Structure formats: C-alpha cells, structure tokens
Amino acid sequence: METARQVFRRNLQENVEVCDGSPELHVLAVDDSLVDRKVIERLLKISSCKVTSVESGTRALQYLGLDGEKGKGSVGFDGLKVNLIMTDYSMPGMTGYELLKKIKQESSVLKEIPVVIMSSENILTRIDRCLEEGAEEYLVKPVKLSDVKRLKDFIMRGEGKDSGETRIRKRRRRDDHSSLPQSVTLSSSPALACDPSSTLMPSSAPSACSSKRAKLCI
Amino acid sequence: MDGVVQLQKQLVDYTASLFHEGFLDEQFNQLQQLQDESNPDFVVEVVSLFFEDSERLLNELGKTLEQKTVDFKKVDAHVHQLKGSSSSIGAQRVQKLCIAFRNCCEELNTEGCLKCLQQVKHEYSLVKNKLETLFKLEQQTIAAGGSIPTL
Numbered sequence: 001m002e003t004a005r006q007v008f009r010r011n012l013q014e015n016v017e018v019c020d021g022s023p024e025l026h027v028l029a030v031d032d033s034l035v036d037r038k039v040i041e042r043l044l045k046i047s048s049c050k051v052t053s054v055e056s057g058t059r060a061l062q063y064l065g066l067d068g069e070k071g072k073g074s075v076g077f078d079g080l081k082v083n084l085i086m087t088d089y090s091m092p093g094m095t096g097y098e099l100l101k102k103i104k105q106e107s108s109v110l111k112e113i114p115v116v117i118m119s120s121e122n123i124l125t126r127i128d129r130c131l132e133e134g135a136e137e138y139l140v141k142p143v144k145l146s147d148v149k150r151l152k153d154f155i156m157r158g159e160g161k162d163s164g165e166t167r168i169r170k171r172r173r174r175d176d177h178s179s180l181p182q183s184v185t186l187s188s189s190p191a192l193a194c195d196p197s198s199t200l201m202p203s204s205a206p207s208a209c210s211s212k213r214a215k216l217c218i
Numbered sequence: 219m220d221g222v223v224q225l226q227k228q229l230v231d232y233t234a235s236l237f238h239e240g241f242l243d244e245q246f247n248q249l250q251q252l253q254d255e256s257n258p259d260f261v262v263e264v265v266s267l268f269f270e271d272s273e274r275l276l277n278e279l280g281k282t283l284e285q286k287t288v289d290f291k292k293v294d295a296h297v298h299q300l301k302g303s304s305s306s307i308g309a310q311r312v313q314k315l316c317i318a319f320r321n322c323c324e325e326l327n328t329e330g331c332l333k334c335l336q337q338v339k340h341e342y343s344l345v346k347n348k349l350e351t352l353f354k355l356e357q358q359t360i361a362a363g364g365s366i367p368t369l
Contacts, residue, residue, distance in 0.1 A: 035267045035303040042252045042260060090298065120302050142245050142306045145252070 025155060026080045029053040030060045030087035030099065031118070036141070040086065040118075043148045050080060057094030057102075060087065066107055082113055084155055086139075089119035089126065097130060104134040114155060118143055222364040229355045230367050236352065241345050246308030265349055268307045272342055275300045279335050283328065293331060294323040300338070311341045 027049050029040045037053045044051045054060050061067035064082065085103065087096040094102075096117050104111045114136040119126065127138045136154075139147050236242045253260040275296050282292050301316035315338045322330035356366050 033271070033299065033302055033306070035264060035271055035306050038264050038267055039249070039252075039306055042257065042264075046252055046254075092295070120298075120305060141302065142248070144248060 024048060024050050025083045025152060026050040026052070027084045027086060028060060028063060028082045030055075030057060030085065030091070030096065032056060032088065032091040036088065036118075040143060043143060043145055046145070047148045047152055049148075049152065052080075052082075056091060057087070057096070057099035060085070060099055061102060064103070064107075064110055066102065066110060084151065085113055085115045086118060086143075086151075087115065088141075089117050089121070089130070097126075097133065100130060100133050100135055116151060222359070222362045225355070225359040225362050226364050226367050229352075229359050232352060232355055236348055240310050241348050243308045243310040245305065249307060262353055265307055265353075268303050268309070269346060271303050272300060272312075276335070276339055276342065283331055283335060288326075288328050288331070290323045290326050290331075294320055297323060309342075309345050312338060312345060315341055 025048075027044050029037065029044065029051055031037045031040065031053070032055050034055075037055070041051045041053050052063065054063055058067065087099055089096040096119070100115050100117065103113065103115055111134070115134065116137045116139060117130045117135045118139045118141050120141040122140050130138050137151065237246075249261050249264060279293060279296050279300075282289060282296065297316050297319045301313055301320070304310075304312040304316065315334065319331065319334035319338060322334050359366060
C-alpha cells in the first residue's frame with residue numbers, strides 16, 4: 001500500500017516538473033460542506049496541488065476578483081493563479097451551476113479556467129446543462145483520488161491541445177455499489193454507453209477554449 | 219510482541235465486520251488511503267467533522283419537523299446535507315436512510331419524516347459508536363507499538 005502511494009506521488013511530481021511555469025496546480029475548491037471541503041483538500045494536496053477552499057459561490061467570486069475589484073484576472077487574493085475550479089453543485093445561495101455561468105460569461109480571462117462540477121446526484125439533465133454551460137467535467141460524489149489524478153493529468157497536458165482527441169468521461173463512480181441513489185433519473189436507460197450524438201458538440205473546428213466535452217460515459 | 223499481534227488482529231477483524239455489516243463502505247477505505255505519516259489523524263479529523271455536522275443537522279431536523287407548518291424544503295435541504303456528508307465518509311447505512319427520508323419529504327409526509335428521523339438518529343448513533351470503538355482500537359494498537367494494518 002505504502003509503496004503504491006509513494007510511486008503514485010513520485011509520478012505526479014515528475015509530471016509537475018515537466019510543466020513549464022508554476023510547478024504546482026492551484027485549485028480553487030468550492031463546497032458548502034465542511035466534511036467535503038476537508039476531503040477534497042486532502043485529495044488535492046496528496047496529488048501535489050495547492051488548494052484554496054471556500055464555502056460558497058460568492059466567496060469564490062470574491063477570491064477570483066469577479067465580485068468587485070477589476071483586473072485581477074485569474075489571480076486569487078494571495079497572488080496565485082488559479083488553474084482549476086472544482087465546485088459542488090448544490091449549495092445554498094449560488095449553486096455551482098450559477099457560479100459556472102458567472103465564470104464563463106462574465107470574464108474573458110476567467111472563462112479560460114476549467115471548471116469541474118461535483119454532485120452527489122447523477123441527473124442526466126443536470127449533467128447536460130453543466131456541460132453545455134462549459135463545465136469541463138461532472139463528477140459524481142464522493143470524488144475519488146483517481147478522479148483528481150485524471151483531472152490533474154488533463155490540465156497539465158494543456159486544455160487547448162487535446163481538442164482533437166476524444167475523451168471518455170467517467171461520471172458514475174460507484175457502479176458496484178447500490179447505495180448511490182438511482183431513484184432520480186436514468187431509470188429508463190441503464191448503463192448509457194458513450195453518446196457521441198449529443199447535441200452539445202458545436203462544430204468540429206478545434207478551438208482552444210470552446211471545445212465542449214460532450215462524450216458522456218456513464 | 220504477542221499483545222501487538224493480537225491487537226492488530228482485533229483491529230482487522232473489527233474493521234472487516236463494519237464493512238461486512240454495511241456500516242461502512244468503500245469510501246471509508248478511500249479516506250484511509252488519504253492518511254499517511256504527514257497526516258496521521260486525517261480519518262479521525264474528517265469523521266469528527268462528520269459527527270459535529272450530523273448532530274447539528276439532526277437537531278435542526280427535529281426542530282423543523284416540530285413546527286405547526288412543516289417546511290419540507292428545509293427538511294429536504296438538511297437531509298440532503300446529511301446524505302452528502304455520510305456518503306463522503308462512507309457511512310452507508312445512514313446514507314441509505316437519508317434517501318428514504320427524502321422520499322418522505324417529497325411526499326410531504328410529516329409522519330413518515332418523523333419515522334425516518336428516528337431511524338436516522340438510531341443508525342447515526344450506531345455508526346458513531348462503531349467508529350469511536352474503531353479509533354480506540356487503533357490508538358491501543360499504536361500505543362502498544364503496532365501499526366494500523368491496511369486492509
């Protein structure tokens with residue numbers, strides 16, 4: 001166990017060194033749950049990421065400088081550039097979806113930052129809506145270490161470069177556990193295969209910032 | 219070193235039983251994997267947060283359901299939070315009851331909700347006891363010079 005973890009971390013660090021610019025990813029985590037914030041912080045730190053965690057969309061916007069001071073771009077209050085935003089969907093006040101929209105619509109600088117939605121609910125319409133609005137991924141909670149690793153790899157590789165590649169998005173994590181609530185949706189279409197016919201995909205012109213990830217593998 | 223070996227076996231067996239009986243699920247394993255020498259108390263810390271959070275929520279639920287006119291949206295919001303945090307630490311039984319609880323909310327069923335609340339409270343105190351026992355066993359094992367075996 002120990003060995004595996006050490007190897008895993010060493011590999012991550014190797015990836016980090018190859019990347020130009022800042023040596024570590026800075027992730028802004030947004031979640032109203034204290035328990036979840038603690039877990040996501042640990043997941044990210046163990047994956048060699050810097051973490052700033054806030055409890056609401058409002059605080060996230062403040063941190064990003066979207067809610068007041070202009071011209072801060074993607075730099076947080078502590079001067080660190082934010083490379084990824086991970087936000088819970090269901091939060092009182094501003095939902096993760098609303099936060100996503102604000103980030104994608106109100107700032108030409110901030111909209112470049114990949115935003116990942118996390119949710120305990122596996123609702124197809126919700127997933128679609130988030131992807132449509134520009135979310136990079138929709139992770140079903142609880143988030144696993146493998147999810148974080150995958151995200152980190154993706155970001156390190158550079159968002160703009162892979163527009164030609166097809167990506168498989170794993171949204172359901174607990175396929176072997178029945179405890180995940182299924183009562184909400186998807187009852188009519190169990191185990192959706194990858195759906196490339198999704199209408200979310202804009203024209204296939206590979207553009208750096210607007211390639212929508214429409215492949216849904218549940 | 220017999221004592222340590224025995225303690226470790228007790229710990230392994232006890233942990234296994236918690237999984238076997240459905241108190242804990244895979245997510246608890248995930249948390250244990252996030253613990254290491256640099257963060258040796260991670261699991262205890264997260265679980266402690268869960269205890270605090272849950273007790274607050276259960277309290278709130280009791281109050282909300284006692285009102286003359288029950289605000290089911292509020293009840294649902296609290297249950298949703300409890301479901302989330304129990305899922306995050308792997309408290310499977312509590313999480314499952316929360317799902318049933320939310321159904322009662324949707325049906326605007328006060329009686330049903332009160333029953334669910336009782337059940338959730340019961341399951342919560344069970345898993346709390348189990349986890350506290352687990353942590354005690356871990357402490358004893360470490361104090362005796364052993365290490366926490368990873369399953």
